[in-house]
Amino acid sequence: AQKVTQAQTEISVVEKEDVTLDCVYETRDTTYYLFWYKQPPSGELVFLIRRNSFDEQNEISGRYSWNFQKSTSSFNFTITASQVVDSAVYFCALSEVGTGNQFYFGTGTSLTVIP
Amino acid sequence: DGGITQSPKYLFRKEGQNVTLSCEQNLNHDAMYWYRQDPGQGLRLIYYSQIVNDFQKGDIAEGYSVSREKKESFPLTVTSAQKNPTAFYLCASSDGTATMNTEAFFGQGTRLTVV
Numbered sequence: 001a002q003k004v005t006q007a008q009t010e011i012s013v014v015e016k017e018d019v020t021l022d023c024v025y026e027t028r029d030t031t032y033y034l035f036w037y038k039q040p041p042s043g044e045l046v047f048l049i050r051r052n053s054f055d056e057q058n059e060i061s062g063r064y065s066w067n068f069q070k071s072t073s074s075f076n077f078t079i080t081a082s083q084v085v086d087s088a089v090y091f092c093a094l095s096e097v098g099t100g101n102q103f104y105f106g107t108g109t110s111l112t113v114i115p
Numbered sequence: 116d117g118g119i120t121q122s123p124k125y126l127f128r129k130e131g132q133n134v135t136l137s138c139e140q141n142l143n144h145d146a147m148y149w150y151r152q153d154p155g156q157g158l159r160l161i162y163y164s165q166i167v168n169d170f171q172k173g174d175i176a177e178g179y180s181v182s183r184e185k186k187e188s189f190p191l192t193v194t195s196a197q198k199n200p201t202a203f204y205l206c207a208s209s210d211g212t213a214t215m216n217t218e219a220f221f222g223q224g225t226r227l228t229v230v
Contacts, residue, residue: 009155033216043203045221052215091157093219101146101165101211102173103219107157 003027004094006106013082014114021077021109023092029053034068034075035093039108045091051075082113117142121206121222127230128193128200136191136225138206146211147189148219151175152203161204164189165211193227201229 178197
């Protein structure tokens, strides 16, 4: 079974629009970590955020914000006032302490911001 | 600068040949990982190592081999038994313990093409 599901394969928005990328995860561990990564065309994955299972506070960093809800097993990512530089593939990932700190990645969401 | 270095960036292999992808890190991380990325399939775990001289198979280990003789190095060999090796390969490391995990840091990737 897929541990991390990113149902949105591709999203296109016009510059300055807000966009939310969905992430749903599945785990039986009580201690786990959730992550978002950005993969620009160059290929290298860029770390955006890490959240542990005991901290459900939402976080805002500039135009980026994350909504973590354990009740729905979701960790959604919102970009406010999108820019062309935000165009990339975004991956959500789960790491379970109980299974040796493996990282489970979703299939990614390809975001295109149209100028 | 601290980080993960993968080499080469591009690699061409003839069918039936083994080839080794290099991954070196100077972050002093215990855990290292190899992922394969194909279009539309996200990142799939090939092998991971939590400590020197120890490694475990991931979801798609068949046709691959690894070694972890030094903390800094985790080379991946793509053998002739791998039926479809053309892909983008990413190496990562993290500073996990038995009770917590940090984010994974990624190299720039190696694009392998079988000719």
